Amino acid sequence: MAVIRVIGIGNLFRGDDAVGLLAARRLRERLDSSVEILEAEGDGLALLDLMEGADQVMLIDAVKSGGHPGTTVRLDLSKESRWGRLVPCSTHAIGIAEAIDLARTLGRLPKQIILYGIEVDSLESGAALSEPVRGGLDSIVEQVLKEIEGIPCTKCI
Amino acid sequence: MTEERRTGPEEVRQTRTIAVGTIARVEGEGALRVTVKDGAVHDVELRIFEPPRFFEAFLVGRHYSEVPDIVARICGICPVAYQMSAVHAIEQIFGLRVEGALRDLRRLLYCGEWIESHALHVYMLQAPDFLGYDSGIAMAKDHPALVTRGLRLKKAGNAIMTLLGGRSVHPVSVKVGGFSRVPGRRELEALTTELLWARDAAADTIRWAATFEYPDFAPDYTYVALRHPDEYPFNEGRLETSNGLSVSVGEFEQHFTEHQVPYSNALQCTFQGMPYLVGPLARVNLNQDRLSPMVREVLADTGLSLPLRNPFHGIIARSVEMLYALEESLRLIQRYVPPPAPALAATVRSGTGTACTEAPRGILYHRYRVDDEGIVREAKIVPPTSQNQGRIEQDLRQFMPRLLNLSNEDASLACERVIRCYDPCISCATHFLRLEIERE
Numbered sequence: 001m002a003v004i005r006v007i008g009i010g011n012l013f014r015g016d017d018a019v020g021l022l023a024a025r026r027l028r029e030r031l032d033s034s035v036e037i038l039e040a041e042g043d044g045l046a047l048l049d050l051m052e053g054a055d056q057v058m059l060i061d062a063v064k065s066g067g068h069p070g071t072t073v074r075l076d077l078s079k080e081s082r083w084g085r086l087v088p089c090s091t092h093a094i095g096i097a098e099a100i101d102l103a104r105t106l107g108r109l110p111k112q113i114i115l116y117g118i119e120v121d122s123l124e125s126g127a128a129l130s131e132p133v134r135g136g137l138d139s140i141v142e143q144v145l146k147e148i149e150g151i152p153c154t155k156c157i
Numbered sequence: 158m159t160e161e162r163r164t165g166p167e168e169v170r171q172t173r174t175i176a177v178g179t180i181a182r183v184e185g186e187g188a189l190r191v192t193v194k195d196g197a198v199h200d201v202e203l204r205i206f207e208p209p210r211f212f213e214a215f216l217v218g219r220h221y222s223e224v225p226d227i228v229a230r231i232c233g234i235c236p237v238a239y240q241m242s243a244v245h246a247i248e249q250i251f252g253l254r255v256e257g258a259l260r261d262l263r264r265l266l267y268c269g270e271w272i273e274s275h276a277l278h279v280y281m282l283q284a285p286d287f288l289g290y291d292s293g294i295a296m297a298k299d300h301p302a303l304v305t306r307g308l309r310l311k312k313a314g315n316a317i318m319t320l321l322g323g324r325s326v327h328p329v330s331v332k333v334g335g336f337s338r339v340p341g342r343r344e345l346e347a348l349t350t351e352l353l354w355a356r357d358a359a360a361d362t363i364r365w366a367a368t369f370e371y372p373d374f375a376p377d378y379t380y381v382a383l384r385h386p387d388e389y390p391f392n393e394g395r396l397e398t399s400n401g402l403s404v405s406v407g408e409f410e411q412h413f414t415e416h417q418v419p420y421s422n423a424l425q426c427t428f429q430g431m432p433y434l435v436g437p438l439a440r441v442n443l444n445q446d447r448l449s450p451m452v453r454e455v456l457a458d459t460g461l462s463l464p465l466r467n468p469f470h471g472i473i474a475r476s477v478e479m480l481y482a483l484e485e486s487l488r489l490i491q492r493y494v495p496p497p498a499p500a501l502a503a504t505v506r507s508g509t510g511t512a513c514t515e516a517p518r519g520i521l522y523h524r525y526r527v528d529d530e531g532i533v534r535e536a537k538i539v540p541p542t543s544q545n546q547g548r549i550e551q552d553l554r555q556f557m558p559r560l561l562n563l564s565n566e567d568a569s570l571a572c573e574r575v576i577r578c579y580d581p582c583i584s585c586a587t588h589f590l591r592l593e594i595e596r597e
Contacts, residue, residue: 105297
């Protein structure tokens with residue numbers, strides 16, 4: 001059976017940077033245990049270990065690409081190795097982008113890996129999630145749920 | 158007067174890879190400003206963004222039991238250090254003394270953090286400087302086996318932290334008086350095979366790092382570290398300096414004073430008015446007699462000897478501590494007998510407590526005042542990076558003259574290499590630095 005893993009990334013105490021973690025928590029409430037939900041705080045390189053053994057990984061993280069706060073992006077990292085203007089936010093120690101690039105270099109990237117990014121606004125210490133990002137959070141949760149539904153279920157064959 | 162700027166972000170756009178801390182750079186979380194006057198270094202200012210300041214205020218009004226979870230978020234790399242300083246300070250207020258197996262488990266947890274943090278810095282952040290790569294990723298292309306070894310070492314440390322709970326989302330976690338749950342013997346023993354591999358890999362790391370070419374540089378440091386009567390220090394000890402001071406942790410603020418500098422929101426800490434050095438180099442030098450026979454043997458093979466006086470040898474000191482922490486982990490696991498209870502019962506009482514523990518980057522001082530309901534009324538946190546900040550500036554002042562003939566870009570890269578020796582929190586970014594050179 002294919003191992004599907006959702007990893008929410010962020011920092012609870014840095015304003016909008018909490019959004020990835022909050023998305024993971026909401027998904028945990030709405031998905032059964034066949035999908036693994038992990039939260040990653042701090043060190044981005046830990047992502048290498050968190051992805052290990054998964055066939056499909058969905059990362060959810062705050063990003064900055066110059067767009068409006070709250071807008072969401074989906075990037076298929078198994079196909080796309082260029083980050084373009086997309087900057088996964090790094091109040092974490094080592095960036096997510098760097099961890100992904102390293103995994104790719106070492107041939108340790110999961111078969112399928114998709115980044116869901118939510119454009120963020122304020123990363124101020126102690127701030128609450130900003131209004132537009134709250135909307136982005138709702139939307140990203142639905143998108144991930146849809147994507148998971150679309151994954152062929154090997155159990156059902 | 159002209160002002161030239163060389164900034165990381167431009168480089169990032171060119172290479173199209175997103176370097177760590179791009180946001181940090183934009184926010185100016187780590188920046189260096191050097192003023193050159195008449196061909197000589199006039200002034201060096203290092204600006205560091207420092208999250209503990211926010212947390213000091215954030216902790217006030219919180220119940221003491223929330224403190225370990227909150228402080229674990231201050232640093233992505235060293236949550237355990239913040240938890241350890243916090244619980245020891247609060248336990249001092251309550252008159253609790255954690256001993257035996259619980260004390261061993263805390264020491265083991267701390268070993269895990271040192272292994273993880275040191276492996277990250279040695280392999281991913283500092284080794285690329287010596288091997289001529291601009292990042293760990295670039296190094297991984299040519300040396301996949303080395304990088305894989307580093308990542309596996311890091312994972313071995315992380316496995317200990319995961320088992321003993323560095324973060325609240327995990328079922329096991331650190332609390333005042335002990336842990337929320339303690340592992341059984343078998344759970345710990347399951348780590349042994351990997352730790353044995355890691356121990357040998359750490360020894361190889363020392364041998365490998367000893368082959369690097371080091372710049373000739375040996376500033377006159379005042380080292381500061383904890384010193385314990387019979388252990389290499391983690392959670393306990395007296396504060397000792399290389400110029401003869403030995404005081405209890407409670408006296409920290411009488412001897413080490415923080416002051417504001419106008420260009421940075423980080424406070425700088427001085428000892429007797431002078432900058433000083435904390436961290437692996439200070440620890441190995443002040444505690445060389447507490448290191449293991451295996452560490453001494455491996456070091457002797459490489460021809461290196463303690464004390465290490467060159468800041469670039471920080472990579473050696475970290476490798477040495479990584480080996481020590483792995484040996485110590487194996488020893489602690491071997492003698493582990495689960496304690497009768499996962500935590501000592503805490504009885505709240507008002508008062509002030511202090512603690513200093515050895516974070517991977519050096520001594521981390523916490524002071525808390527709680528009221529008779531266990532609510533935090535005052536919190537003070539002095540992280541290692543703010544203590545080393547003045548020393549980093551002094552080193553740059555001493556190192557800069559040999560860089561003045563270089564282009565701003567090359568000078569900037571050379572300065573980054575100096576700064577990375579200290580593994581400051583900001584060094585998590587391989588290209589964190591925005592260098593401004595003002596030439597008058």
